[in-house]
Amino acid sequence: xxxxxxxxxxxxxxxxxxxxxxxxxxxxxxxxxxxxxxxxxxxxxxxxxxxxxxxxxxxxxxxxxxxxxxxxxxxxxxxxxxxxxxxxxxxxxxxxxxxxxxxxxxxxxxxxxxxxxxxxxxxxxxxxxxxxxxxxxxxxxxxxxxxxxxxxxxxxxxxxxxxxxxxxxxxxxxxxxxxxxxxxxxxxxxxxxxxxxxxxxxxxxxxxxxxxxxxxxxx
Ligand SMILES: N[C@@H](CCC(=O)N[C@@H](CS)C(=O)NCC(=O)O)C(=O)O
Numbered sequence: 001x002x003x004x005x006x007x008x009x010x011x012x013x014x015x016x017x018x019x020x021x022x023x024x025x026x027x028x029x030x031x032x033x034x035x036x037x038x039x040x041x042x043x044x045x046x047x048x049x050x051x052x053x054x055x056x057x058x059x060x061x062x063x064x065x066x067x068x069x070x071x072x073x074x075x076x077x078x079x080x081x082x083x084x085x086x087x088x089x090x091x092x093x094x095x096x097x098x099x100x101x102x103x104x105x106x107x108x109x110x111x112x113x114x115x116x117x118x119x120x121x122x123x124x125x126x127x128x129x130x131x132x133x134x135x136x137x138x139x140x141x142x143x144x145x146x147x148x149x150x151x152x153x154x155x156x157x158x159x160x161x162x163x164x165x166x167x168x169x170x171x172x173x174x175x176x177x178x179x180x181x182x183x184x185x186x187x188x189x190x191x192x193x194x195x196x197x198x199x200x201x202x203x204x205x206x207x208x209x210x211x212x213x214x215x216x217x218x219x
Pocket of ligand 1: 009011012013014015036050051052053063064065066
């Protein structure tokens with residue numbers, strides 16, 4: 001098999017998505033850990049946006065976690081992680097897009113891209129997104145995964161933020177609100193998945209690492 005390398009960083013939830021996809025599909029890969037505070041001089045040659053994750057597959061490079069994940073699913077069609085029917089694929093992509101443009105965008109803004117006075121409004125926005133997810137899960141999934149009985153790229157796209165939720169709670173005072181029962185059930189199922197457990201980090205790990213980041217730049 002042509003060698004696969006993934007450029008990753010332990011704290012990066014986007015890289016986490018692609019490592020989980022590789023694991024779920026049983027694709028062997030080499031992990032290259034990048035210190036994002038001290039990037040290698042040639043990193044832009046590997047990653048045009050200067051970000052992780054980047055996938056190297058032989059002579060090809062692919063970046064952006066959701067695009068990497070679809071590339072992997074199409075290139076290695078065994079153990080598919082998207083449904084077959086176009087409409088179901090479209091629905092999966094709508095949820096993946098919601099993760100990127102709403103949930104991860106808002107949580108990122110809360111952690112990095114805002115002033116404390118903006119936080120109450122951003123927290124409201126974040127909680128509203130969680131409620132949209134809760135309703136979506138109730139309506140479209142008979143469980144235990146996002147699209148029903150099988151794990152999919154939707155689960156692998158969302159899960160990494162939940163593994164790090166303790167960071168939002170610790171640094172921004174945002175516990176997961178009560179009343180999101182279906183979402184919490186989904187989280188519990190995803191967290192128990194073998195691929196997830198194999199590389200899971202504890203809340204303490206994330207809090208400590210983000211705490212160290214805070215010393216070097218403003219969280
Ligand atoms: N939309 C990108 C986001 C990737 C991203 O933001 N990665 C962060 C780490 S979590 C990064 O590499 N940041 C380095 C930088 O911006 O200098 C994806 O889904 O892959």
